[in-house]
Amino acid sequence: MLSSEKINMEALEAIQNGAASKPIFSKDSCVVFTVLGASGDLAKKKIFPSLCNLFEKKILPPTCQIIGCARSSMTTQQLADKSNPFMKAKNKDVLTEFWKRVSYVSCGAYDKAEGFITLSDKIEEFEKSHGGEKRFRLFYLALPPAVFIPVCTQLKNNCWIQSRSKSLEKFTSDRYTAECRVIVEKPFGKDLESSNQLSQAITALFNEQEIYRIDHYLGKEMVLNLMILRFGNELFRSVWNRERIACVVITFKEPFGTYGRGGYFDTNGIIRDVMQNHLLQILCLVAMERPVSVHASDIRDEKVKVLKFIRPLDLDDVVLGQYTGNPDGQTEDSKLGYRDDPGVPNDSKTATYACAKLNIDNDRWAGVPFFIKCGKAMNERKAEIRIQFKDTPSDIFGSKCKRNELVIRVQPDEAVYCKMNVKSPGMSFEAEESELNLTYHERFQDMDLPDAYERLILDFILGTQTNFVRTDELAEAWRIFTPLLHKLDAGAKTPVEYPYGSRGVASADDFIRDSGFKFSGTYKWTAAKK
Numbered sequence: 001m002l003s004s005e006k007i008n009m010e011a012l013e014a015i016q017n018g019a020a021s022k023p024i025f026s027k028d029s030c031v032v033f034t035v036l037g038a039s040g041d042l043a044k045k046k047i048f049p050s051l052c053n054l055f056e057k058k059i060l061p062p063t064c065q066i067i068g069c070a071r072s073s074m075t076t077q078q079l080a081d082k083s084n085p086f087m088k089a090k091n092k093d094v095l096t097e098f099w100k101r102v103s104y105v106s107c108g109a110y111d112k113a114e115g116f117i118t119l120s121d122k123i124e125e126f127e128k129s130h131g132g133e134k135r136f137r138l139f140y141l142a143l144p145p146a147v148f149i150p151v152c153t154q155l156k157n158n159c160w161i162q163s164r165s166k167s168l169e170k171f172t173s174d175r176y177t178a179e180c181r182v183i184v185e186k187p188f189g190k191d192l193e194s195s196n197q198l199s200q201a202i203t204a205l206f207n208e209q210e211i212y213r214i215d216h217y218l219g220k221e222m223v224l225n226l227m228i229l230r231f232g233n234e235l236f237r238s239v240w241n242r243e244r245i246a247c248v249v250i251t252f253k254e255p256f257g258t259y260g261r262g263g264y265f266d267t268n269g270i271i272r273d274v275m276q277n278h279l280l281q282i283l284c285l286v287a288m289e290r291p292v293s294v295h296a297s298d299i300r301d302e303k304v305k306v307l308k309f310i311r312p313l314d315l316d317d318v319v320l321g322q323y324t325g326n327p328d329g330q331t332e333d334s335k336l337g338y339r340d341d342p343g344v345p346n347d348s349k350t351a352t353y354a355c356a357k358l359n360i361d362n363d364r365w366a367g368v369p370f371f372i373k374c375g376k377a378m379n380e381r382k383a384e385i386r387i388q389f390k391d392t393p394s395d396i397f398g399s400k401c402k403r404n405e406l407v408i409r410v411q412p413d414e415a416v417y418c419k420m421n422v423k424s425p426g427m428s429f430e431a432e433e434s435e436l437n438l439t440y441h442e443r444f445q446d447m448d449l450p451d452a453y454e455r456l457i458l459d460f461i462l463g464t465q466t467n468f469v470r471t472d473e474l475a476e477a478w479r480i481f482t483p484l485l486h487k488l489d490a491g492a493k494t495p496v497e498y499p500y501g502s503r504g505v506a507s508a509d510d511f512i513r514d515s516g517f518k519f520s521g522t523y524k525w526t527a528a529k530k
């Protein structure tokens with residue numbers, strides 16, 4: 001083994017122990033990681049760069065071989081040339097060593113066995129040359145949903161160790177143990193029915209331990225942080241409920257539109273694109289009960305329980321928006337409205353902004369509205385969780401006390417800050433709002449936060465399912481949104497227009513205010529900072 005390839009077993013073990021799974025990798029483990037759809041956008045922008053980062057940090061298992069696989073015929077060098085512009089590693093030697101681990105296989109048509117037999121033979125070739133006792137065949141499906149099932153079927157028939165009797169005999173007689181797993185990307189269906197059909201087709205092929213549905217928000221530092229913030233701080237235990245919390249607002253905003261992706265976006269809309277998955281996952285982590293342990297099944301059980309307490313949404317529970325071009329916009333993109341995209345029908349009612357109110361009818365949360373807001377073409381890039389506490393009873397300071405807020409800034413500039421009332425410094429005895437401020441780049445100056453994909457790919461390699469979406473969890477998420485989505489698909493509500501680069505639909509502020517949110521903001525600070 002090259003010294004640069006020596007694995008940091010200590011770091012890997014710490015990660016595995018932290019994930020509370022029994023350490024599964026030893027120096028004997030033979031891991032083959034196959035990226036299906038290797039010629040595509042996701043592979044070049046996220047998957048290969050993440051694998052390369054893990055390699056550079058020496059936490060990719062020592063024998064991990066990577067296979068890129070797609071229909072196109074290309075060389076490994078061509079694959080490298082496509083991905084290298086997106087690599088974080090700028091050191092040429094690292095890139096060279098990384099690409100030595102990768103080979104490319106063309107599988108031809110995704111629904112024909114031949115290519116997958118070739119792929120399996122290639123994997124077996126690595127396994128034989130390695131000869132370790134534990135074998136892991138890992139597959140990342142960076143593919144469009146239309147080919148999920150054919151590809152999963154071909155994988156199961158041709159590449160899953162148990163399904164090839166020749167391999168099984170060999171593995172049994174040689175006393176090898178073997179595990180196969182697959183990552184599937186969203187969209188996981190369009191509604192409850194289509195998602196259930198997809199889940200049934202996948203669970204007919206693989207068992208739950210083999211299926212990893214990725215929601216990359218679950219790999220973000222501050223989303224992962226929620227568990228420790230909530231359950232590692234006694235400070236929060238007694239206030240995290242309807243006695244003390246007035247409402248919760250979870251926000252996602254992007255400062256760019258959907259131009260060029262209009263065709264895809266118009267059949268989905270912002271609710272399917274962001275709200276039903278990323279924001280609902282965050283909501284689960286904010287609202288769930290304390291799990292018995294940090295094991296995947298305990299955490300996912302709690303997430304499912306909280307989802308079961310949420311009523312399905314109706315038209316009155318949402319404010320919808322669609323962006324229009326801003327003639328004063330600074331960029332060409334910002335001058336174009338959603339419907340200016342040739343891929344979008346002129347009369348499209350697809351929402352590019354949505355604000356929804358969810359109610360969780362359990363003992364902890366009954367009566368506390370959870371607002372989830374998301375939008376494209378807005379004034380800033382931001383994802384945050386804002387927990388607003390109730391008013392201070394009988395404010396003896398001349399009604400100067402503002403509501404406390406705990407804000408968890410997911411991105412950009414990760415931070416946790418708590419808006420508090422303090423004595424205005426100096427001679428006066430007035431209450432003034434300030435913040436307890438934990439800004440990550442100030443507090444953790446040497447931090448190097450991994451990309452969400454990097455972290456989740458490592459979890460996948462390690463066999464930790466905590467941060468992946470379980471089948472029943474997915475079904476519950478669709479149960480909440482499907483009645484609303486069906487009405488919207490039938491054109492039951494017309495989104496309100498908002499200009500590109502704005503905060504979205506103004507009536508959404510009234511909507512959340514009327515349901516209990518009090519804005520007393522120092523918002524100008526954010527605006528001034530821009």
Ligand SMILES: NC(=O)C1=CN([C@@H]2O[C@H](COP(=O)(O)OP(=O)(O)OC[C@H]3O[C@@H](n4cnc5c(N)ncnc54)[C@H](OP(=O)(O)O)[C@@H]3O)[C@@H](O)[C@H]2O)C=CC1
Nearest residue numbers: 251415417435437438439503509519521522523524525526
């Ligand atoms: N540590 C750190 O990194 C940070 C520290 N801070 C500190 O905390 C202080 C408070 O910051 P912050 O809580 O973000 O600021 P505010 O309470 O002023 O604003 C919070 C958010 O409320 C939303 N908002 C604006 N107008 C309205 C309205 N009319 N009705 C409802 N919502 C509205 C905006 O978000 P939206 O458009 O999404 O609805 C805005 O970003 C800042 O002054 C700063 O000193 C702030 C940010 C980061």
Ligand SMILES: O=C1O[C@H](COP(=O)(O)O)[C@@H](O)[C@H](O)[C@H]1O
Nearest residue numbers: 216217254273274278383411452
């Ligand atoms: O899944 C999606 O997420 C991205 C936003 O991800 P981020 O990590 O950059 O915040 C969003 O742009 C895209 O529309 C959606 O499909």
